[in-house]
Amino acid sequence: MSQEIPLSSSEIATLWMTYQQKTMIRRMLEYFITHAEDDQAKEIMQDTHMQVVNYIEDIKTILKNEGAAIPVGYTEKDVNVVVPKLYDKMFDIMFLRLLKEISMGLHTLHLTMSYRKDMISLYKELTAFTQSGYDKCVDYLQEKNVLPRPPAVSVPKTVKFAEGTDYMNGLHLFSSKRALNTVEAAHIYYAIETNVLGMQMITGFAQVASEPEVKKYFVKGKELAKKVVSDYSKILLESDIQTPATWGAKATESKVAPFSDKLMMYCVSLFCSFGLGSNALGTAFSLRGDLPLTLVSTAKDILTYGQDGGKIMAKNGWLEEPPSMEDRNDLIK
Template identity: 25%
Template sequence: MGVFGKSKANNLTAAEVSALWLQYLGDSMAICVYKYFLNIVEDKEIKPILENALQLAEGHITKITEFLKSANFQIPLGFTEDDVNVNAPRLFSDQFLLFYSYIMTIHGLTAYSLAVTNVERQDLQNYFFDCTVSSKELFQKITKLAINQSKYRSVPSISSPHGVEFIKSPGFISNLIGDKRPLNSSEISTLFFNSTKTGFISSLSLAFSQVAVREDVRNFMLKNVKLAGKDAESFDAILQEEHLPIPEKWDDEITNSTVSPFSDKLIMFHAGFLVNAALTYYGASLGSSLRTDIILNYSKVFTHAMEAGAFSYNIMVKHGWFEKQPNSD
């Protein structure tokens, strides 16, 4: 039925199936990741945050299973205990575990907000609202603790303008060469944010490249390290031109372990998830940027992410890891 039509109580629309299905895959992965994290964490302040994240993911899986079963819908396989080795040596520092949680909670909040606007059933709306609230509380705990960490960097501050101003020349936008106008607040925010996230992709790919078993998975991760690293540097370069601070990098928070905590299947899914999320954020940033050089840079990194997404898809299909999402009859 349409948005305002009536449907049976347990029926699921395509949008509802998509939201539940994708969250199931993501949370089943998160359970594997956080079980390993909890086996290596030593910091007594970071550990409760990891426990909270694991508890939320496990609760989500229980609720999603109930929703799908009540609609007589297939439950995804997702990721299981076969995809994690909790006894693997430490691959990440405790600070990186906190940074990882910060980035992934942002992704969760974004997904839940989108799901709320797409689902029609009130019980599902309430469920995703609950997910948003609990993730918001987790995010606040993470940021409160992260502020006191040595590698934490805030988005740059700017001064208040002296009165209301309006743009008087199209040169405000079209200044590819020569003197460039200063970055506005939206451009500073998105450049800093995308540098942080893209740098995270590079560092996580570095860790995965050390432990991947299959050669094609390892080679993909090494390529991702290079491309994501360059893309993060491109964001940093624009910020540095205006003497603005740039985010910290996290490569030195990766140990030299070569024993994988995760299956290659999970590693590739995780990489593909982050690449797809990057496409979303780059697209939104492109729409809020008004300087031509920044627009061109986002177009370039968007292309890089699309290429990485295609490579990750091909590898997952090749090895039989890409679980098919429900489609129309």
């Protein structure tokens, strides 16, 4: 029985977006669970998979009660669990951790866009579930000593205020650049960490993609991630800050696809959107004049790359359209 208050356009949009993401995660986890070599990692992924399936059904129920169409999302046709391993040990949980980070941001945003009580409850539950799963991933990776920690810094003993505009130097060729502050270093370090994993992910995708155009697109993405890691690492090293590094989580030599080109393209699109959001935060909180220019240039490259991916998906019939608002001009013709 549908509630008296119908779903708003924002709530329909968030349900559609969540359904797309969760069905993708469901299919990818099915593959990673099949190839898990560590019982603890397998348990973490199985628990996540079970909860994700439940939330997919919850979304279906809400949409059915409203008389709305159920999205296609990603199905059993988009995964092949019996092919060889595409990634080395530890990639599965490191990848899941990053998916949890993306999900936490999305669920919190979707919560603020919801007005019906059942929708608010849904995103509160999703947020709590995602945070719990994220904690399990972090604990596991730290226990295995594969999660790189941000660089140490001396604890501040005094409070300082900027004296004049010298604090923001960095735009001029002959002006000296101050050392990064902790806020700037944190965002740059995080961008490197996520792009290192993204580079490994998309390297695997490039090895197994079926369509030549998709393979070429993934190779381009690998080079973009490599450029981000290189450019941002240089900024850290200029301030004598160590860059993140970890063992494991690499692509294997397999050339057999566990996922459809459609699913892999969507996954890369999701990462692009996440990268743009993270980059925007880094730009907003960077006070040294040269940093926003670098970050904005990176954002432009990511945006262009993401748009190119959208065109490939649309051309191949893989781009499922979000529910549309009524076209009044068309209706009154």
